[in-house]
Amino acid sequence: MQEALHIPVALDRCIALLSPAIESSTNPVIVDATLGLGGHTKALLSKYPNLKIIALDRDLKAIEIATTNLSNLSDRVVIVHAVYDELATVLENLGISQVDGILFDLGVSSMQLDQADRGFAYSQDAPLDMRMDQSSGPSAQDILNTYSYGDLVRVIRNFGEEKFATKIADNIIKAREAGSLNSTKDLAEIVKASIPAPARRTGGNPAKRTFQALRIEVNQELSVLERAIPQAIKAIRVGGRLVVMSYQSLEDKIVKKAFTQVTETNSPLGLPFDLPNSAASYKLVINGSEGASDLEIETNARAQSMRLRALERVAA
Ligand SMILES: C[S@@+](CC[C@H](N)C(=O)[O-])C[C@H]1O[C@@H](n2cnc3c(N)ncnc32)[C@H](O)[C@@H]1O
Incomplete structure (x- = not known):
């Protein structure tokens, strides 16, 4: 099974x-x-x-x-x-x-992606964890809560190869200050709202690149x-x-x-x-x-x- x-x-x-x-x-x-x-x-x-x-x-x-x-x-x-x-x-x-x-x-296994509570999948609502080793290290939530605007831009741009990194980082800061960034669903929605509609129509789910970036950062x-x-x-x-x-x-x-x-x-x-x-x-x-x-x-x-x-x- x-x-x-x-x-x-x-x-x-x-x-x-x-x-x-x-x-x-x-x-x-x-x-x-x-x-x-x-x-x-x-x-x-x-x-x-x-x-x-x-x-x-x-x-x-x-x-x-x-x-x-x-x-x-x-x-x-x-x-x-x-x-x-x-x-x-x-x-x-x-x-x-x-x-x-x-x-x-390399990378994550389908088990890690399929277990919604691990927080790797943008398509399932879950806590923002993304740690491959859940026994140590900061989670995605820790990073989203504590990184400066500049560090968020760097991570999202460099590891997600995301063109709209500045807008996404800006909206992450606003959402965390409002206390409304607490789950993978929240993050996926913030990313979607940060990307202009024409760009959203190509390249699959717009959250994919930001999730990849965070996962890379969380697990170094x-x-x-x-x-x-x-x-x-x-x-x-x-x-x-x-x-x-x-x-x-x-x-x-x-x-x-x-x-x-x-x-x-x-x-x-x-x-x-x-x-x-x-x-x-x-x-x-x-x-x-x-x-x-x-x-x-x-x-x-x-x-x-x-x-x-x-x-x-x-x-x-
Ligand atoms: C794609 S899966 C491997 C699947 C495996 N070849 C199989 O057939 O079942 C990648 C695995 O590598 C582990 N992994 C990823 N990065 C790692 C790292 N830096 N050190 C040790 N394990 C790591 C993940 O936890 C995951 O279980």
Whole structure:
């Protein structure tokens, strides 16, 4: 029943990308940095009977559900409640220096979106929470109540790529002073009223961008990702692979930049060969990025915005 809540995105493709690294290892170990409900982890463990997975999630509810979903496979999975920028520490605590592969399936799960009381969905009325880890940190309500006008504009503009950020921030301040900003519905209405009617007719629900912005700020999603990807790149062994699925362009840009940095040679531009010790230690497994197939998008709306990137370590 609970497993039906989340269809893992690009499941076969992720397995295919990780399989050379798993199959070339005697005792393969993979990190699933975003366990969610355990969809990818379960499929990988089922396909490879000798595989062990270290699985991270910052959401205790996701961990609870995944633990149930993986109960038959519990001897081969270590589940850790952690933010993925703690990856290096988690591995160190487990006495593991390098792994065969790492998978990131970024963003929120459909469980988080579907549970109205989490406050992620603009289409359902709920408290303004939006924390992936409800055991710590400020909620969206805290941010909306305390941020200055300038900080609200910065968040909504930079993380929501919202043209009308100043008007929205202005109306947020007015509503909070009047005590009328207390739920996701209130926020969705404030955003709608801040956007001129012609602009409201295109681009889907006008609240989408502001909700995305707040969610990113509440969970510090971009700075956490910026710290996590270099740790993951460092943690894979030679022949190991790193696979990342992003769902919005700000995340994908971070992944792309980090991958480009480590796959480019350090030789001066224009040389037909690499100078000694300057060849890159990583290569792109996918040139650029890949999306989901049309067929998958038809059956899983979440797959629509997905961008997949993959990297292999080729030298120490
Ligand atoms: C898209 S879901 C993963 C779904 C999973 N692949 C599956 O098939 O069930 C993303 C999960 O990553 C978790 N997550 C997002 N950001 C995180 C972070 N910075 N650290 C740890 N977990 C994170 C979320 O709580 C959510 O459960």
